[in-house]
Structures are given as C-alpha cells and as structure tokens.
Amino acid sequence: MQRQLIIGDKIFSSWSLRPWLALVKSGLPFEEILIRIHRPESVENIKKYSPAGKVPVLIEEGVAIWDSLAIIECLAEQAPSLWPADRLQRAFARSLAAEMHSGFAALRSTMSMNVCASGVQVEAGADVQRDIERIQSIWTDCRARFGAGGPWLFGTFTAVDAMFAPVVTRFRTYNVSVSPVVQAYMDTVWNDPAMQRWVADAQAEQ
Ligand SMILES: N[C@@H](CCC(=O)N[C@@H](CS)C(=O)NCC(=O)O)C(=O)O
Known part of the structure; x- marks a missing residue:
C-alpha cells in the first residue's frame, strides 16, 4: 500500500481521528497502523515513522508527513x-x-x-x-x-x-x-x- 496512516488508540487519540476521518470520507485507499500511546515505549515506536514522535503520521509513497493539518493538506491535494x-x-x-x-x-x-x-x-x-x-x-x-x-x-x-x-x-x-x-x-x-x-x-x- 503506498499510503499508510499511523494513529494512536482510537479511544483517546483526538489528533489521529481528524486525518483518519478525512481519509475515510475522501475514499483514498490507505493502510492503518495503530500504535498504543501514553506508554513508556510509545514515542520510540512512533519515531520509527516520524522524528516528531507524535501521531498521526501519514506515510505517502515512503515520505513521512506529520501533524494533522499538514496531513489534511496533503490529502486535500488528492481529494480537493x-x-x-x-x-x-x-x-x-x-x-x-x-x-x-x-x-x-x-x-x-x-x-x-x-x-x-x-x-x-x-x-x-x-x-x-x-x-x-x-x-x-x-x-x-x-x-x-x-x-x-x-x-x-x-x-x-x-x-x-x-x-x-x-x-x-x-x-x-x-x-x-x-x-x-x-x-x-x-x-x-x-x-x-x-x-x-x-x-x-x-x-x-x-
Ligand atoms: N499538533 C499535533 C499533535 C499530535 C499529538 O499531540 N499527538 C499525541 C496523541 S493525540 C501523541 O502522539 N502523543 C504521544 C504519546 O503521548 O505517547 C497534530 O496536530 O498532529
């Protein structure tokens, strides 16, 4: 899959919900990867995808895009x-x-x-x-x-x-x-x- 969205726990991760919803509603295909947050190992696990150490992270054709607004802008270029x-x-x-x-x-x-x-x-x-x-x-x-x-x-x-x-x-x-x-x-x-x-x-x- 050329697009992945790294998110936190769906119960808590309000920042993850935003691009996830935008992606699902836009119909763009993606693979979802969930990392448990607020745990000692969370930041280290997120840093495998993004140096900022926070979710959400979008991986678009191998490039990491982080922070919910930047992700949404990237998606909107493909789903105007x-x-x-x-x-x-x-x-x-x-x-x-x-x-x-x-x-x-x-x-x-x-x-x-x-x-x-x-x-x-x-x-x-x-x-x-x-x-x-x-x-x-x-x-x-x-x-x-x-x-x-x-x-x-x-x-x-x-x-x-x-x-x-x-x-x-x-x-x-x-x-x-x-x-x-x-x-x-x-x-x-x-x-x-x-x-x-x-x-x-x-x-x-x-
Ligand atoms: N400004 C960032 C905020 C991201 C953020 O604060 N993410 C939290 C979860 S909602 C996080 O990754 N926390 C890591 C942790 O607590 O383990 C955005 O818009 O994406």
Whole structure:
C-alpha cells in the first residue's frame, strides 16, 4: 500500500481521528497502523515513522508527513473536496481549521477525548465555557451561511468537520448542553458511518 496512516488508540487519540476521518470520507485507499500511546515505549515506536514522535503520521509513497493539518493538506491535494470549492469559503474554512488546531486549550485539557465514555462530570471553568460558546457559534454560523447543500458545516463533508469531530465526541461525553442547531450537527458527525466505525474500533480496544 503506498499510503499508510499511523494513529494512536482510537479511544483517546483526538489528533489521529481528524486525518483518519478525512481519509475515510475522501475514499483514498490507505493502510492503518495503530500504535498504543501514553506508554513508556510509545514515542520510540512512533519515531520509527516520524522524528516528531507524535501521531498521526501519514506515510505517502515512503515520505513521512506529520501533524494533522499538514496531513489534511496533503490529502486535500488528492481529494480537493476536502475543502470548499469557493475560494473565499475555502479561506474561511482554513481559518476555522487553524483556530481548532492551535486553540481551545482549556476545553481540550479539561474535557479530554474518550469516545467510549458518556455522562462524565467535570468542573468547567470560565475558560472552558468560553471555548464551548465559541465552538457553538462557529458551528451555528457555518450551518446558517454555508450549510444549505447538506448537513455538514459547509454542506458537504470538509476538513473542517474532520478537525471538529473530536469536539463532538467531547460534548457528548461531558453532556455539554447545546442548541438544537448544534445538536443536529453533532448528530450528523456522530451518526456518520465512518465515525461509527471509529467508535466501534475504540470499543474493541478496551
Ligand atoms: N499538533 C499535533 C499533535 C499530535 C499529538 O499531540 N499527538 C499525541 C496523541 S493525540 C501523541 O502522539 N502523543 C504521544 C504519546 O503521548 O505517547 C497534530 O496536530 O498532529
């Protein structure tokens, strides 16, 4: 296989979920290699594929590409529908993907991903609430402005949906209360067959 994706445990590895979902939804063929993370030997095992020592890593024709956004850009060159077709929508979509990639630290550290858990209670401080409100406003705005052609943020599935997919699982796990529009979008992500495949694999890891 000329394309491999190295990922971490499906239950926990939020960064791995993003390119995995983009790859499955794009229909590009790939082989998946799973490395258990958060173990003493994890970094050494990942470094066999990428000197950065973190998953995800894409091996494309023998070349290692790491970091989720770089991987998604590489995939989008071969599956252009991963970004909106319109130039300005595409730029806007890239802004959202970048905001997700570099931001929401409070949410990510307080509500870590566990796709198999639900009804978990945590102390969500003001910084977490701010992250939750910002994400809900992004999803609501995208659905209203760009969502006419389908149930995803830009109508059809794009890299932005892949970037936010782990947040959907976090909102479910930690029972975050959301508006009906946001709930409908979360249902789209969660019920997608590719997402359900990831969740089933995660359950099998336990
Ligand atoms: N900015 C990186 C973050 C990657 C990252 O933090 N990966 C974590 C797992 S989700 C990792 O590989 N950790 C290694 C370990 O903890 O063993 C990306 O977007 O890919």
